[in-house]
Amino acid sequence: MPLDVDPRELQGAIRLAQQLAQPVVQPGGHLHWRAVSIEQQRLDDRVFPLPLPLLLTGELLLSVSERSRRLQHDLSRGASGGKEAHVIVVGAGFSGIGAAIRLRQEGFGDLLVLEKAPQLGGTWRENTYPGCACDVPSSLYSYSFSPNPGWSRLFAGQREIHDYLRTTAEQYGVDEALRCDVRVLRAWWDRSAGRWRLETTDGDYSSEVLVMATGPWHRPRRPEVPGLAEFPGPVFHTAQWDHTVDLAGRRVAVVGSGASAVQVVPAIQEQAAAVHVFQRTAQWILPKPDFPVPRALGWCLRHLPGAQRVMRSAQFRMQEGFGYVFRHPRLVRPLQAAARAHLHLAVRDRRLRQALTPHYTLGCKRLLTSSTYYPALAKPHVHLHPTAVSAARGNRLIGADGAQAEADVVVLATGFHIGELPLARRVHGTGGLTLQETWAEGPAAYLGTTVSGFPNLFLLLGPNILSGSTSAITVLEAQLTYLCAALTHRRQGGYTAVDVKPAVQAAYNTALQDALRTTVYDAGHCSSYYLSPTGRNTFSWPWSTGRLIRSLSRFDPAAYTLQGPPLPSPRSAPITPDHTRPGR
Numbered sequence: 109m110p111l112d113v114d115p116r117e118l119q120g121a122i123r124l125a126q127q128l129a130q131p132v133v134q135p136g137g138h139l140h141w142r143a144v145s146i147e148q149q150r151l152d153d154r155v156f157p158l159p160l161p162l163l164l165t166g167e168l169l170l171s172v173s174e175r176s177r178r179l180q181h182d183l184s185r186g187a188s189g190g191k192e193a194h195v196i197v198v199g200a201g202f203s204g205i206g207a208a209i210r211l212r213q214e215g216f217g218d219l220l221v222l223e224k225a226p227q228l229g230g231t232w233r234e235n236t237y238p239g240c241a242c243d244v245p246s247s248l249y250s251y252s253f254s255p256n257p258g259w260s261r262l263f264a265g266q267r268e269i270h271d272y273l274r275t276t277a278e279q280y281g282v283d284e285a286l287r288c289d290v291r292v293l294r295a296w297w298d299r300s301a302g303r304w305r306l307e308t309t310d311g312d313y314s315s316e317v318l319v320m321a322t323g324p325w326h327r328p329r330r331p332e333v334p335g336l337a338e339f340p341g342p343v344f345h346t347a348q349w350d351h352t353v354d355l356a357g358r359r360v361a362v363v364g365s366g367a368s369a370v371q372v373v374p375a376i377q378e379q380a381a382a383v384h385v386f387q388r389t390a391q392w393i394l395p396k397p398d399f400p401v402p403r404a405l406g407w408c409l410r411h412l413p414g415a416q417r418v419m420r421s422a423q424f425r426m427q428e429g430f431g432y433v434f435r436h437p438r439l440v441r442p443l444q445a446a447a448r449a450h451l452h453l454a455v456r457d458r459r460l461r462q463a464l465t466p467h468y469t470l471g472c473k474r475l476l477t478s479s480t481y482y483p484a485l486a487k488p489h490v491h492l493h494p495t496a497v498s499a500a501r502g503n504r505l506i507g508a509d510g511a512q513a514e515a516d517v518v519v520l521a522t523g524f525h526i527g528e529l530p531l532a533r534r535v536h537g538t539g540g541l542t543l544q545e546t547w548a549e550g551p552a553a554y555l556g557t558t559v560s561g562f563p564n565l566f567l568l569l570g571p572n573i574l575s576g577s578t579s580a581i582t583v584l585e586a587q588l589t590y591l592c593a594a595l596t597h598r599r600q601g602g603y604t605a606v607d608v609k610p611a612v613q614a615a616y617n618t619a620l621q622d623a624l625r626t627t628v629y630d631a632g633h634c635s636s637y638y639l640s641p642t643g644r645n646t647f648s649w650p651w652s653t654g655r656l657i658r659s660l661s662r663f664d665p666a667a668y669t670l671q672g673p674p675l676p677s678p679r680s681a682p683i684t685p686d687h688t689r690p691g692r
């Protein structure tokens with residue numbers, strides 16, 4: 109039979125089959141095995157270009173489906189104790205789960221997902237504050253390959269989104285590959301073996317390909333406020349909500365007025381005796397068309413073929429409309445007028461309205477949506493302090509303008525360290541430098557995904573790939589298409605390392621920064637998390653989402669240095685000896 113199988117994969121698969129067979133055969137005495145035929149098996153919609161079936165000890169012929177199941181299971185655990193895989197994904201939020209699903213669909217079943225927390229979910233596991241919900245409609249803020257006709261609201265809440273992620277992971281069998289409570293501490297490229305080595309809280313792991321899905325909105329930012337450490341009551345960040353604290357009848361100070369604040373303030377003011385909001389910068393806020401999904405619409409979404417696709421596509425276009433405006437700031441005025449009208453209708457007090465009116469171009473910071481924030485601020489027991497908090501004295505928070513507020517509880521709605529990839533200081537590339545050291549001027553990548561000098565490393569939701577308008581899941585799925593295409597190209601060509609050329613990355617980033625210059629993100633006269641401390645925009649994609657999807661729709665080998673020849677056995681490569689490990 110003619111073979112359409114990469115010889116390296118064939119070798120690797122035979123070795124793996126040997127390892128898989130050992131526990132079955134060894135008790136009976138000697139182990140003999142031979143491959144008797146090779147075929148490309150399609151199992152459970154996944155393509156396994158593996159040499160199957162194998163005849164073991166002349167008498168044990170595992171059935172194809174059983175072998176597939178065991179092979180997958182053991183591959184995902186790593187046949188030698190769960191520490192090696194073809195692909196390791198770090199992080200089990202939307203990105204890591206999505207990557208595992210798509211990679212398995214494309215035949216890359218030998219993968220592990222390492223997650224430091226006890227369960228998957230990322231953003232939607234961590235952020236359990238009252239009122240937490242998405243601000244992109246749920247039918248767009250979900251995987252296109254796993255639509256959910258059962259969303260209860262147009263913008264689902266945290267618990268529902270977390271449930272959706274858990275259910276999707278289970279449906280697609282990601283659980284088999286998931287290793288929770290495993291924190292990646294450090295990773296480095298082992299040039300001689302052509303593999304990534306990982307130091308984790310669960311010992312050493314290694315893989316040919318490393319996918320970083322650690323999320324931009326992950327590390328809570330806590331403001332440095334003198335005296336706050338001595339505050340006598342509970343102080344916690346919205347992403348680390350303390351559910352043991354009862355807010356009923358308490359005075360709550362909320363520090364911050366961004367995306368989390370506009371959700372949490374309306375939710376907590378119902379119980380709290382008083383709420384003090386410290387606002388450093390006023391935000392542009394449009395009404396949020398959030399409502400329970402009407403029964404008729406729910407029925408259509410469940411029963412009419414294509415209804416969900418139509419809704420998703422309509423929402424995509426609407427978000428793209430915002431994106432177009434943000435790229436052409438002169439068109440922003442009607443949106444600003446709508447936001448001002450929204451403010452005017454909700455807040456009758458002129459001084460409060462003035463304090464809530466932003467003085468920069470809409471879109472320069474993330475545009476917020478809420479129909480409940482302004483009405484909450486207009487209530488007599490909710491007080492806006494249009495100032496940053498500069499100090500805490502006892503149970504009093506002091507504003508930079510001298511304003512003071514007594515509180516029993518402090519909620520930090522102060523966002524995240526967006527521009528810092530959590531592991532950037534601990535991922536070492538070919539020259540031993542970390543990503544952070546390579547990024548002296550702020551994070552930069554090629555198509556937000558690959559970084560020169562870091563072979564076989566793929567960043568999900570990396571630098572300059574997101575925008576202030578569209579769903580992060582749309583961007584993520586485009587990246588996953590690129591990731592799968594890159595790995596398929598690598599597999600077909602038998603390349604050990606795929607490394608974007610420095611000149612390609614540099615030229616791409618020059619064009620990108622040029623294009624950003626005229627967008628509202630760069631030209632809107634505000635400071636935002638889109639900009640690094642050096643003033644360079646390391647967050648935003650400057651073109652349309654359509655262009656982003658097209659750019660990532662196929663792998664472009666000419667942009668990469670493709671290294672061969674095929675490696676010897678990956679599994680015979682020992683875990684890196686200590687002398688190759690970078691210093692701490």
Ligand SMILES: Cc1cc2nc3c(=O)[nH]c(=O)nc-3n(C[C@H](O)[C@H](O)[C@H](O)COP(=O)(O)OP(=O)(O)OC[C@H]3O[C@@H](n4cnc5c(N)ncnc54)[C@H](O)[C@@H]3O)c2cc1C
Nearest residue numbers: 199201202203224230231242243244291292322323579580
């Ligand atoms: C409150 C809130 C609301 C949001 N709403 C929207 C929205 O409406 N629309 C939108 O597009 N975006 C929204 N976002 C952005 C959101 O973060 C992304 O849409 C998306 O969920 C990111 O998924 P992720 O998997 O990339 O990252 P995350 O969800 O952050 O997951 C990263 C995972 O990596 C794990 N991890 C990190 N470091 C390590 C390590 N060293 N070892 C092992 N594991 C590690 C973490 O524990 C985490 O589980 C929101 C963000 C927040 C905070």
